[in-house]
Amino acid sequence: DIQLTQSPSFLSASVGDRVTITCRASQGISSFLAWYQQKPGKAPKLLIYAASSLQSGVPSRFSGSGSGTEFTLTISSLQPEDFATYYCQQLKSYLITFGGGTKVESK
């Protein structure tokens, strides 16, 4: 199975901060990576697909980059509604795997 390692696991930040989350794959996955946001009690929401493509309706302050084994999700200016947990997911293999998650908390 392809393992995904997210870092950090927890992140304290303030409104307006630039936030970067990293996802590393145990083997190359080209650009077959997605990012999700999940708020407490809610289903995950797709933010980024194909490593860097913004899902329709998602604010442009979210961006993704990377290919191969290293990927990043960046929030250019953190907003109050962005405090949540973020997950990466690989779709290179049909054995889908998710990263362990990054919880973004208010500093």
Add this chain to the structure above:
Amino acid sequence: EVQLLESGGGLVQPGGSLRLSCAASGFTFSTYALSWVRQAPGKGLEWVSAISGSGTYTYYADSVRGRFTISRDNSKNTLYLQMSSPRAEDTAIYYCAKDGDHGDYGWDFDLWGRGTLVTVSS
């Protein structure tokens, strides 16, 4: 409205059985692969199973292969997950999720249901 709505969760005894359903609306159901993704209390996301649009092909995580069966009825726009011999570690919220159609072999998920809670306990 485009949506997925899960049902069928509840308390089940270890070794028992339970069938989850996911009713879809607002899109051409048979066109898309669908998956079940679960989340144990306080934990991360775990993909469980997927099925192709036609229902011909099915895929399972190692943790459930041989115990769970995914199926779909395209005439009813409904996805199912038959859970047999569940274990305590299967306790989780189970989400159904629609393929975003961005992969060659795997799937990402652009539409999710609200989830249904399954608790495996005696």
